[in-house]
Amino acid sequence: MYWESMVDALLVHACSSGSGRTAVEDTEGKRLTYGxxxxxxxAAARVLAESYGLEPGGKVALAPVNNVESVVALYSCWLAGLTVAVVDPLSHSDDLLMQLEISRPSILLTTGGFLDAHAEAARRAGVAVYTIEQLYSRAAPGTAWEGYWRPRAWEPALIYFYAGIAGRTMEVIHTHSTVTASAVLTASHFSIGESDNILVTPPISHALGLQIATLAANAAAARATLYTKKGRLSPSRLLSDVGRASPTIIIGAPQLYSALLDAGAGSMKGLRFSISAGAPLPLRVKHAWEEKTGTPLLQLYGMTEAAPVSATLPNDNPDGSIGVPVPGVEVAVTDPEEPGRSIRREGVGELLVRGPVVMKGYGEEDETRNVMLRGWLRTGDIIEVREGHLYFRGVKKRMIKYKGYPIFPRDLELLLEKHPAVARAEVYGEPAGELGQVPVARVWLRRGRSASPEELMEWVNSRVAPYKRLRGVRIAGEEG
Incomplete structure (x- = not known):
């Protein structure tokens, strides 16, 4: 079934004979049925409308973590007719301020654990802050409200902050139609059903954790179990948590499976398959996981602008492949140096994508025009299409991947160039093994000014999420 929005999917599941099935739980022990x-x-939507004064057509910034309360907050915003601008809770200071200034939400909903880190940026942006826990506690169960909103397919649903081929952070706008298509087509591709329990380890502040994992489970009336990370990752604790969750499907970055293998992962009762995404999957990890657990480890490919694009399947999982296109998605390749000169269905080139999962566009119309090519989305990735399968061959766009997280060099360059001693900066990625790449910088100082590499690293690193921090700075000379 294909709904107009995920609100419609929730209404159907909550009002059916399966309303008592678990919809979402987290590894802290909280659980909610679909009803x-x-x-x-x-009830939370009513609070947003009547207590917070928000009206349909407005916008809320949401900094969700992997817990039940954050999922309630998301659906409550949609039921109140609001667009949700999803911000990474790890963002703070100038990093968060930039996102709030771009999106201009009425309020920021964050968690109590991040309130102190977010409050100053919100104050500077003139945005009121409330906690997700406050909203949840005020949403008394059983509070009837007939004033809820049923979103239309073309209305904006989610905004992410991403860079695409431009190499700097912009709004990526998804409608209710594209969000729902993402969830439904993921569920269809992997044959996810009501009896499945999907362990969601990626953060739901990113498309992988939210659309491809959590909302796909909701679309199929399955269970989404959110892995709630606390402190530094302990492989042994992670393995114990996975065992208690008893998932039928696991979704995570390649580093998750490496950590579980290091902790002694073996056969897992009820596990059908696992999905790796966010970064290329090393073959040694794939082979070791399949040998130890006796279940397939699949590779999924997508991006914030279009998720998912392709994925392997339990019975079609060749080494090195990032899969076949999911239902309804078309792919082609073009010459990366002369995009559009020729568009081919097979061969090597910049991947082009079209279909119902493709975003409405960026917040900047010029950048939307730059990324769209006669109805196709340019991905900035170099892909080989061979016998229906996609194989990753490289990246054209300016992006660094660290532990599956995207880092955009231009954002860090702009921060460096705000330092009074810096004339120009270049940020690039250095190899970091299976972790991907780490960002480092070359810096040219203003003539007559001085700054140490340590000072410049602190200047940037105090303003960005931990995974975006510079790992090195080299003074290349002077300019101006």
């Missing part, structure tokens, strides 16, 4: 999720979300 309870709808009830809590409706």
């Amino acid at each position: 309870e999720l709808l009830g809590r979300a409706l």
